[in-house]
Structure formats: C-alpha cells, structure tokens
Amino acid sequence: MRAFKLALLILALVPVTWVREPLPPPPSVSIVHRVDLMPGLRKSLPQTGELTLDGAWQFVSNTRRLATLSGLAQTDGGFVAVGDRGGILRFSRPDRPGPWRARLDRLAPFESREQGFPIDAESVFVEPATGKLVVGYEDAPMLERFSPDLSRGDKIMLPVLAEWPENQGPEAMTRLADGRTVIVGETYSRWFDLTRHPCLIFPGVPRSFEAPARAEFILPSGYRPSEMAQMPDGRMLMLGRYFSVGGFRSIILMFAPQDVRPGAVITPRVIARIDDPRIRDNFEGMTVTREADGSQMIWLISDGNEMVWAQRTLLLKLRVGPEVR
Template sequence: MRRIVAALLVLALAGSTVVLTGRGSGAPDGPFAIRAEPVMLDAADPAHVAVGNLRFVRGWTLTSDDPNFGGLSAIARDGDGFVAVGDAGGVFRFTFDAAGAIRRAEIGALPAGPLPEGGGAVEKRDRDAEAMALDPASGRIWVGFERANGIWRYDRAFAGSDAHRRPAEMRRWPSNGGPEAMVRLPDGRFLVFSEAGRGAQGANAVLLFAGDPSEEGPEPVQLGYRPPGDHRITDAALLPDGRLMVLNRAFSLVDGVSVIVTLVDLGGDLSPGRILEGRQIARIDPPLTIDNMEALAIGERGGRTIVWMASDDNFNPLQRTLLLEFELQD
C-alpha cells in the first residue's frame, strides 16, 4: 500500500526497525491497554449523522501507551468484540461495554509470517498485514501480507500458524500494492483483492480461490475490481444478504483523505474476466471525522446491519486510530 504518511511528510519512522515484542494486557487499566475516547462524525454539528445510506451511531479515537499499537489495516468481529491486525504485525483485541468504554483489551504480535530474506530481526516491512478473514465456525483466521504477497492461516488465539502460501498469481502484484482485502464467502471460497495489481480490462486484480488460499489447490479464477474514480480499495466485507461492501480511499495534499463506500452485487457467474463494480452508497470527506480508513467489519444488531470502519495511523503523530460505527440504511 502507498502510505499517505509520505504525503504528510512525516517520515521519522519510515526506515526504522520495529521488533515485535508480543506484549499484551488483558485488563483495561493495564499499562499497555487500549483506551477509547468518543468522537462525533461532525464536531461542528453533532446532529449531522447521515452520510448517504450510512447513519453514524458512535465513534472513538483509540490510543495506547504500548508503542506496538497502531497501523490497523484489517478488523473483524469475533464474538462480542473485535480482533484487528496491523501493518507492523500487531494483533489487537478489544471489547466495549454497553456505555461505549473498553472493558477488555489485549495487544500482541503475529506469531508467524513472512521473514526477512536475509535473516535477522523481523521488521515492520516483513509483517505488513493488510487483509484478514475470519471463519466464526472454526475460529481460523487468514491474513494477507503485502510485499510477501502471501496468505498465512492462524488459529483463533493467534497462538500459531499451520499453513501459508504465496500463490503464483500474486507474485506479480506490486510489493507495495498487494493483497489489500480478503473475503471468505459462505461456501468456503475466498476473494482476494489487490490494491494496485493489474487485472482484466485495466481493473485491479482480484483472485477467486475455490477453497483455502493458504493451501495448495486449483488455480484461482482471475477477476477484476474497478474502484470509483481516483479511490483505491482498502478493505471489503460481506453483508448478511450476500452483497459485498467495499471501502475505498483517496488522498491528496489539497483535499486530504476521502472515503467512498460501495456495494457490489456478487450474484451471477464469477467467471474469469468478470469486472466487479460497486454502487456508491456513501462518501465521507473533511471536515467530517475521517482519517486513513483501511479496515471494515460487518455485524448485526436487532435486525439491523452495523458497519465499523477503522483507520491506520501509520504510527504517525499527526494521524489517529479511529473506529467509527454506522448503521446501513439501504
């Protein structure tokens, strides 16, 4: 992924070595706990909650004293809480109480993944996790890594990895534009989206795996995804009705960060060469509360579809880790 931190001209951490410690805290008041500070969608107008077909419910800025916290690139609901991975190899778990305060939080590190080609300590670039899929039934979690352009499979506790693969079809994807979104379909197939790899008809490359992408299997079907305008895909998640929600982000020095949310109908034949295109349902731009939104999760509450978006702060003091909750009204 092309980091907007470069455009912000804050590069203090860009070349530094990040050694993953795996430290964690199970108590919300622990020294490395995650804290949540409420935010509004529109600080100037708290009554402003509608953005297209999304209705803002609540949001938070997440912080921690743990230097390993940050860089959130993928998130999923797991039971009554969240599990997220970061682009420096961090693993983050947290649960909110009814009042919107974090009641449980853990910070750790991926126990396995791509290693430095020349050996030595694991650096941030080696564990650039950008995509994740979780199977609630088995508890298995799949993580897609940029640069390595590979997929690793873990158990629910992230205690270890028992399978990984670097598919031949992903090897030509840009090292900084590899697997950005991964979705497990109800029938066990997987969609893996490249942020910048070229696919059919000039669209972004998408691979449809017939089964587990971390294991050897049939060649994946090559599809494409066409994002809206100058935006790029940063994550995707399946809605309860089978449609695909896609998070798309753009950045410019003039306009800042922009987010477009689209819905893609996956119905019909997912045959080679099909181009997936979405219908825009929401656009979020400054001065609304927005940052480098990279992670998307879907849930249900009382028959309503709930959407969560989280941001990657790039370990940059000028950015925030946001978690925004919306209700889909579509």
C-alpha cells in the first residue's frame, strides 16, 4: 500500500484534470427505497442524550454500493453521500411531502479506479460558492474535487495524509464558515493512547502539496472520529464511533470553531449517545440543517459494510433543542 501511495504522488507531479461525458438523465424508477422506522419507535422513543430523535429511515436497494456509505453533506437539492466502492448517493429529504428521489452513481472515472486509483471515499464536503464536492479517501494521500455534475475532477495531492496508517485515514473532514478546511484522522496520535487523534488545519480548500497546521482531538477512550460538521449557528460537531463484540456505539460531541487552532489540544463535550439497539449502527456520515422554524437538525447516515445480516443503512434525524449549549 505504501508503494501505491508513492505511485500516486509521482503521478501527481503533473497536474491532472479529467473530463467525461455528462451523466445520463436520472432513471424513471429509483433502485433505492426508504422505510420509515418511526412508527415502530414512537411508543418508546430511543433516548439520545441531549438530542431528540425526530426521524429514522432505513434505505434498501438491489445494489451493494448502497451499503457502503461513509460521508454525508448537504446540497441545494437535499443530501449527497459517498461510499467505499466509489459510489455516490444523491437523495432528497425523506421528511418532506411529495415524491422521494434517490439516485446512485459512481465517482468518475470508474475505469481508472479499476486500474488502482482510490475508490474508498470516507468524507465529503460541498463548497458553498461553487457546489463542487471535495472528497477524502482511505489509503490515498489525496483529495478529489468534483464538479457538481461529476463530469470533471481534480486531484489534490496531500503527502501529509501518507503519514497515517492504512485504513485509518481522513474519516472526518469539513469546511468551516470562515473558509478553513479541517481534517481529523481515524488513527491515534500516540502509541498506547486510545484518546488522541491528529488534526490537520488548512487556511482554505487544500492545495496540492500544501503543509497544514496541526492540532489534536481528545475523544473518550476507544472512540474514533468518523465525521465532522459545522452547525448553522457556528458550533462544531464531531461524530465518534466505538466497536466491540457487542456492536457499534456512536457519540456526538460539540466544540467551538475557535478551539481549532495550531497546536491546540481539543476536548469536545459529549452531547448525545446512539446506543439503543433499535437504531445503533456504524454511523459514519453527518451534516446539519436549519429548519423553517429556526431549529437545527443533525442528520446521521450509517455504513452497512455490505453486511446485510448484521448492519443496515440508516438515516437518523436528531433535533437540537435550545437547551443544548
């Protein structure tokens, strides 16, 4: 794998932009379906700490790519989620009246990915001004920046990502309102310390070979960061997950954007725990919306890892009440 990372860096010495034909029109019948789980949960609503469960859905499909979703971001038309097999799911909000739309595509060009380019997408954010998608990958010292229709893409080579071990890459990544990009690794910063995780801070959307500032996050022991998002009111959230023989557990932590600065050691506060067996799963994606009434909703999506007998692709909607500070 290290040889693969080195090869990617060598290839990147010449900037590359690839282009493909526009995507075909959406199919008339979606291959992704939603199942509303709330009717079975309302009689005894799962407790989630300081947040309130406001919606829960399971996504099902006849393709394995649906069961690998890892990163989640908000778009003008709803949401976009990226996954481990180079898949991308774009879908409208399931809590709105009218037809629900969902479409599975591939992050292009898939032909080159079959020749060794990364397909394990772990994190994503959308640039507000351009609508471009910036995607982070497991086991690859690079990001990719896609046009909104996925017809064009640019590689952003970041050798600093090669410092992180295999399968412990940029799980958590977001763009802050002030323009900075923050990336947090799933790996641990120190040997025998299961609480500290490395953080990279870029002044804007990263540029190839740019050297970031560094910081550290401290999470409860054994929990690993799996996503990060900024709330509309400016506060920051981190999603953490823990796996044991008993299954997955997730936590949502809160911190201030000004805490993220060079050399900082940041200890976010836990505001929610997702451990009810009816809704817990391998949650890896998170984004936040502001509702018409001014409230804020946290959305989580899980990676089913193609283990349909043990895991599901779930979407949770959690309300942030005024008491959450």
